[in-house]
């Protein structure tokens with residue numbers, strides 16, 4: 001009875017479902033990239049596939065046309081991710097990633113002001129200064145180096161300085177700083193946190209009763225103190241900067257955020273909105289801390305993983321590395337300086353990043369929550385509100401019909417004359433919930449890579465086990481569950497090195 005949900009709807013299911021556990025054993029004990037690819041291989045011709053996480057039914061949407069409906073055309077049915085966030089009891093876990101419905105819409109509208117072209121242009125000099133520091137750190141006089149950690153330190157220093165005006169100096173600290181230690185702790189999956197996720201997912205009422213937390217208390221209180229102190233300094237006018245923290249102070253001074261329209265998700269989310277068209281939503285200090293925690297602790301792993309992946313691809317494809325270097329040289333020759341404008345002229349480097357993110361995306365699938373009963377177009381398959389939908393982007397990226405010879409690293413796939421259907425490239429997601437920081441993160445990554453390309457030639461150290469499986473990222477959270485050994489690079493200083 002527990003596992004009849006999908007057969008009742010005529011949807012095939014994955015593998016054998018164990019009573020009570022469903023497919024949970026496979027999903028919790030296998031690398032998530034590997035399991036997603038295994039599912040796709042086994043169910044090549046099924047546009048929709050049912051999965052049971054314990055007794056909870058999840059749906060994997062594989063067909064590109066249906067993916068476009070979920071992500072874009074019928075977004076109002078799938079506007080949140082269904083990640084548990086309890087504003088009253090666990091406010092630090094509330095952030096743009098976990099927020100739902102109209103509160104998310106109100107915050108997304110305001111927070112995106114942080115990542116406009118003019119804001120990122122202003123941040124660029126800070127990114128460039130830190131890229132210079134990174135170059136000093138990785139200069140090992142020919143010794144092999146694991147680039148993942150310095151890239152993560154760079155990403156953390158960049159976000160801390162550009163968004164919060166903090167000089168964290170993680171790159172240059174001799175000893176691991178408390179800040180870095182707390183970030184490390186935050187990424188570590190412990191049995192307690194793992195159990196908490198399962199409880200929230202499968203038994204949300206019980207989890208709420210038990211007041212289970214998804215983040216570690218020591219990590220939360222460490223970052224909450226830092227952010228609260230920084231906020232206090234801004235509020236009393238001691239420090240003024242045009243950054244994310246200042247934006248939050250301004251928003252708080254306004255008293256509340258206005259939510260102007262009724263949202264389709266409100267009924268599902270039980271938001272009382274019968275008689276008012278305009279509501280006010282107070283941006284409390286705790287919610288600001290939660291948001292700050294997201295920026296400080298989440299996206300940076302993706303940045304470090306992507307930078308490591310592109311260095312790996314350049315090392316494995318020396319002629320592509322040379323072409324990217326020639327472009328940087330040419331742009332620098334004509335612009336005379338590495339600034340926001342010149343970095344935006346590095347179109348081939350952009351193509352290389354896209355191709356890297358296609359082959360080594362930082363997550364194997366995207367998540368949406370069905371907020372309102374939905375019937376998939378062209379089928380008779382309906383799902384009720386509360387059903388989790390998974391979009392296996394790793395499979396879309398490896399689909400030979402979209403990307404012929406998909407395992408090959410070929411940046412020409414993203415040349416300007418090539419067109420791609422909507423939702424065929426999902427490394428940053430798509431639709432209204434697409435990554436908020438694309439402009440920021442691309443500038444940051446292109447800045448540091450342009451500098452590295454002007455000084456070094458990348459090759460793999462013989463101890464690195466290569467080639468890698470195409471769809472598995474060489475670094476970051478996605479790779480951390482695999483048995484992969486550290487990737488070591490050789491950085492050979494160029495004769496005409498500059499930057």
Ligand code: HEM
Pocket residue numbers: 096097108159295298299300302303306362363366367426427428429430431432433434435436437441
């Ligand atoms: C290479 C680095 C990064 C990659 C590949 C990446 C990718 C993603 C992806 C796949 C999503 C989910 C999109 C969806 O569900 O459709 C996302 C969401 C998000 N990302 Fe990024 N990200 C990166 C870096 C960052 C950084 C550095 C920040 C912040 C400083 C950031 C902020 C966000 C936010 C706030 C969301 C949630 C947006 C919303 O729900 O409205 N990301 N990102």
